Every structure is written in C-alpha cells, then in structure tokens.
Amino acid sequence: MTPMIDIVFQLMAFFIMSLKIVQAEGDFDVRMPLGAAAAAAPDDQLVPPVRVRLSSNPDGSLAGIKMNDSPVSDFEELRKKVINLVGNDSGPNSIADKTEVELDCDYDLRYENVVRAITSVSGKVQGGEIVELIKKIKFTPPKKIN
Amino acid sequence: MARKKSRGPANTDIDMTPMIDMTFQLIAFFMFVINFTEAEQDERIQLPSSQLAKPTEGTIETPITLQLTNSGLVVYAGELVKVSDLRGYLEREKTAMIDADKEPTSATVIVRADGRAKTGEVQDIIKLCQEKGFERFALRAKYDEGH
Numbered sequence: 001m002t003p004m005i006d007i008v009f010q011l012m013a014f015f016i017m018s019l020k021i022v023q024a025e026g027d028f029d030v031r032m033p034l035g036a037a038a039a040a041a042p043d044d045q046l047v048p049p050v051r052v053r054l055s056s057n058p059d060g061s062l063a064g065i066k067m068n069d070s071p072v073s074d075f076e077e078l079r080k081k082v083i084n085l086v087g088n089d090s091g092p093n094s095i096a097d098k099t100e101v102e103l104d105c106d107y108d109l110r111y112e113n114v115v116r117a118i119t120s121v122s123g124k125v126q127g128g129e130i131v132e133l134i135k136k137i138k139f140t141p142p143k144k145i146n
Numbered sequence: 147m148a149r150k151k152s153r154g155p156a157n158t159d160i161d162m163t164p165m166i167d168m169t170f171q172l173i174a175f176f177m178f179v180i181n182f183t184e185a186e187q188d189e190r191i192q193l194p195s196s197q198l199a200k201p202t203e204g205t206i207e208t209p210i211t212l213q214l215t216n217s218g219l220v221v222y223a224g225e226l227v228k229v230s231d232l233r234g235y236l237e238r239e240k241t242a243m244i245d246a247d248k249e250p251t252s253a254t255v256i257v258r259a260d261g262r263a264k265t266g267e268v269q270d271i272i273k274l275c276q277e278k279g280f281e282r283f284a285l286r287a288k289y290d291e292g293h
Contacts (some may be wrong), residue, residue: 001162008169015176022181026199027256027284034276060264107266111214111259112194114268115287119196130198142269 028118030137049100050085050134052078054117056109063106065117079120082133100136107143187258188213188221194261195290206254206284210239212275214259218267229270236278250279258286 053066065072072078086096101121105114123132191213212232213221220227222235240250255275259268272283 005162005166005169008166008173012169012173012176015173015180019176019180022187024201024289025187025193025286026196026201026289027286028196028199029254030283030285031281032272032276032283033251033281034279054265056265060262105265105269107264107269109265110261111263111265111268112261114265115194115196115261115285118285119198119287123198125197130200139269139272142266142273 028115028122028137029135032138047095047099049102050082050121051102051104052117052121054103054105054109054113056106056113058108060108060110062109062113075116075120078117079124079133082121083124086133096133097135099134100138101134102138102140104140188215190215190221191258191260192216192262193258193286193288196287197290199287199289201289202284206256208243208248208253209256209284210236210253210275210280211256211258212271214257214263214267214271216260216262218263220271229267229274232271232274233278236274236280240278240280251281253280254282254284255280256284256286 051066051068053064053069055063055066057063065075065078067078067081072081086094086099103114103117118137121134122137123130125131211222214229215221215226218229220229220232222232227235239253243250243253255272257268257271259271268285275281275283
C-alpha cells in the first residue's frame with residue numbers, strides 16, 4: 001500500500017504546484033489595416049463614422065468626452081447616445097453593423113479610459129446577455145511621436 | 147470502567163480507504179483545473195477591466211502578444227524592450243510568418259496594455275505593427291462581472 005500512497009501524494013503535489021490561477025480575460029477585436037480610411041469602399045460608408053474625442057488632463061486622467069463634437073458627461077451617457085444613434089437592432093446588416101467609431105484620444109490619456117469608451121460603444125449587458133452595438137473601431141493616428 | 151489491557155504493539159491497521167478516496171478526488175480535481183496553455187500573463191501589468199471582455203472561445207491563430215507596462219516598456223517574449231526597439235522584433239515575427247507560408251495579415255496582435263499606460267504608447271505599438279503588415283488586433287481586458 002505504501003508505494004501507491006507515495007505515488008499518489010507525489011502526483012497530488014505535482015498538480016498543486018503547477019496550478020496557476022488565471023484571471024478571466026477577454027479581447028476587443030479591432031481590425032486596422034494601414035491606410036484604412038483610403039481603402040474603405042464608399043458603399044460601406046452609408047453611415048458617417050461616429051467620432052469620439054477623449055481629452056486628457058496633464059496627469060492622464062480623463063478631462064472630457066465629446067461625441068461628434070458635442071460634449072458628453074460620462075461613459076454611460078455615451079452609451080445612451082450610441083443606442084439612440086444606432087437603435088436596438090444589432091443584426092448582420094443593421095445600422096450598428098455599418099457604423100464605425102473613430103476614437104480620437106490625447107497621447108497622455110490613461111489607457112483604461114479607452115477601454116471604457118470601447119466598452120460603452122461596443123455593447124451593453126442586458127439581463128446577463130451582451131447586446132452588441134458598434135463593432136468597428138478605429139483610432140486616429142497618435143498625435144505626438146516620442 | 148474496566149479497560150481491555152493492550153497487549154504490546156497491537157495490530158494498528160488503520161482503514162486507508164477513505165483517505166485514498168479523498169486523495170484521488172483531489173488529484174482528479176487538480177487535473178481538471180490545471181491549465182497547461184501558455185497564457186502570457188505578466189503580473190507587472192494591471193489590465194483595465196471591462197464587463198464586455200468575455201473570455202474568447204477557441205484559440206487565436208498565430209498570436210503575437212505585446213504587453214505594455216505602466217512605465218511605457220513592452221514585455222515581448224518575457225523581455226522588457228523599448229517601444230522603439232520593437233520594430234526589429236516585429237520584423238522577425240513577420241519573416242517567421244512568411245517563412246511558414248502565412249500572411250502577416252492573418253496574425254493577431256494581442257495588446258495587453260496596463261490600464262495606467264498612455265494611450266499614445268498603445269497607438270505607437272499598433273502603428274509599428276501596421277507598418278509591418280499586421281492588421282488584426284485584440285485589445286485585452288480583464289473580465290469584470292460586476293455592474
């Protein structure tokens with residue numbers, strides 16, 4: 001019996017030691033070929049792009065959000081405005097599917113704000129289900145090059 | 147109360163069955179939970195959280211993971227490199243892909259950037275990747291169940 005128990009404990013020790021607790025992560029898929037603006041076919045551009053401007057304070061915190069040049073108070077309002085714009089249908093050929101969001105961010109802005117903005121425009125959680133809004137996201141070129 | 151006198155080294159056989167049952171259950175549990183996939187997670191990076199960042203199903207074809215730290219350095223294949231030095235590494239990735247008969251456009255660049263990093267630096271990385279012909283990006287975030 002003893003050899004078996006030895007082996008069993010060794011096995012257990014091995015599995016316990018090699019256990020890694022991995023936090024759940026997810027991706028926002030962004031497709032950005034170089035020179036996308038010029039390459040985009042005109043018939044895809046039925047709906048003008050939504051321009052979201054995120055400005056930053058010198059310390060990197062968020063100073064203000066603008067959607068198509070009109071000020072927005074917070075990310076929740078941004079989501080409401082996006083829902084107003086694209087409606088609630090999110091099928092393959094819906095307005096949400098054709099609309100594109102262009103993020104114009106200050107160089108020093110903390111990246112977490114960008115993720116919050118993408119979260120606001122790309123979907124909402126309704127009753128535990130994710131309802132997709134705008135999926136096409138692109139960035140304007142970075143403003144300052146170090 | 148009268149006690150039975152023990153006679154020297156008694157036959158002390160313990161019933162091992164429950165312990166072995168338990169141990170096997172534990173082994174089975176750890177075997178299920180264990181994850182051998184090389185998930186590139188660096189503890190230096192605190193990902194921003196998002197309730198829409200649901201874990202992806204399936205595997206990403208030819209992933210290239212670039213992790214941007216708070217201080218503006220990139221963790222590439224376990225090494226800390228400057229954003230400006232990334233060009234050479236990306237060129238190597240591109241050559242490796244072409245050698246393997248794959249288009250750089252089919253690769254996915256996984257950007258694991260720290261929530262406190264500068265957006266401009268993330269964009270610089272994306273721009274460098276674009277120059278090398280990569281166009282699929284996955285901006286990674288921590289899945290946040292709350293609110």
